[in-house]
Amino acid sequence: MEEEGKEIRSVPAEEIDNYLKNELKNAYRIGIGVFLCITSVTHPIIFNAFFSRYEQCGAALMIVSIAIAVMLFIISGLSGDEWNYLKKEPCEIDMLTLETVKKKKRLFKKTKIYCVAIGVMLCIVSVVPNILFDTKIVSIFLFLFVGVGVFLFIYSSIIDSSYDDVIAINEKNKEFYKNKEFYKNKRDFGNDESFEEKKVYEQDSAFEENKAYNQYDFATKKRGNEKKFIWLVIICCICLGMYKNFSIPTFSYKKFKSISKTVDLKNNKIKKIDAKINIGDITIKNGDELKVEYKYPIKYQPKIGIKKDTLVIREQYNKKNINLKKNKCEMTIYIPQEIKLDIVSMNLNLGDVEINNSTISKCELNLKLGDAEIERGKYDSIKIVNNVGDVDVSAEFSNINVKCDVGDIEIETRSKVTHANAQLNSGVGSIEVNDKHWK
Incomplete structure (x- = not known):
């Protein structure tokens, strides 16, 4: 529950629209950046397979790809600074804007389902070329498929999360749904209200407020877990790529004829x-x-x-x-x-x-x-x-x-x-x- 007298910032529809457009750009930036990180290991593999005399160029291109990805991550992080107040300050949006965002989220749900489904499919089939063909160059398809799959995860996740962030604005501020003066009077109660009624009302108010904040915290933790999963995929793919291209053979105890x-x-x-x-x-x-x-x-x-x-x-x-x-x-x-x-x-x-x-x-x-x-x-x-x-x-x-x-x-x-x-x-x-x- 917000402190008495604390002002709530009213956010116009135009600013919400700009925020959603920026998150759409960030979805592409971060998605492409992660794709570049995952597929960066394909450059050494290609040069090692076709241009072995210039294989150092493959390592150089790998570093360039990672550098471009880091640049996109930085741009994405800095471009969202002007909308930090949406998460840090008490804000409110009008009901028309809220319903518009909810409608966009419903329309995007089908796109997200397809993105996640195709992404999972690509990650699963990424190993098929390696099973069918036993050549070094085929391993690049593993990273390309996983890269596209993770891009679809990130793209759909960031856009869907941006809608959740906007919808959660009013959930964090119960004052938006109630007349401020009426809420203040109900909280203070006059002499005509009994002590038991006042106690029950305060308990209900605290419960509703905690419920709203718990929903927001759950969404925040969910996005944090998604980021951890994405970085885990990136690290695993880079390590796998380094193994495929630079590693020495592993050893078994089997003796062949x-x-x-x-x-x-x-x-x-x-x-x-x-x-x-x-x-x-x-x-x-x-x-x-x-x-x-x-x-x-x-x-x-x-x-x-x-x-x-x-x-x-x-x-x-x-x-x-x-x-x-x-x-x-x-x-x-x-x-x-x-x-x-x-x-x-x-x-x-x-x-x-x-x-x-x-x-x-x-x-x-x-x-x-x-x-x-x-x-x-x-x-x-x-x-x-x-x-x-x-x-x-x-x-x-x-x-x-x-x-x-x-x-x-x-x-x-x-x-x-x-x-x-x-x-x-x-x-x-x-x-x-x-x-x-x-x-």
């Missing part, structure tokens, strides 16, 4: 090697004939072939649930010594890479978890990116670029190594060149 196989390529001439493997150790060494030997679980065995002048190696089964201690995954590529390779490009999530006594113009290794070792041979350019693992290079080269997030870098060479032709960076680990600390 293995196969050992030799792929004879002696009648082919190659100038390039392009390998993308999720799990396994890869070794390149000299041999009498061009061939590939591997030992892999049958389900995980790689696909090996020649496209023009390129040896292409791909893993056919891309699930991250193999235990390397129980399942041996290894591959050896034999290259005749007379063959000079133009490009060797290897992308490996879990496993080591070893290159022995080869002549390669451009060698590019990208490892998530594992060691990289290059022994002997001649190289025009070496580029190694390793998230977790050591890098050892004992060969001759013209240029070298090595970046380790966690791991040591050790270079042993007769080639001249200066800051002009060598870029060596380790986030956590030591860097040594010819047994000397690199500065």
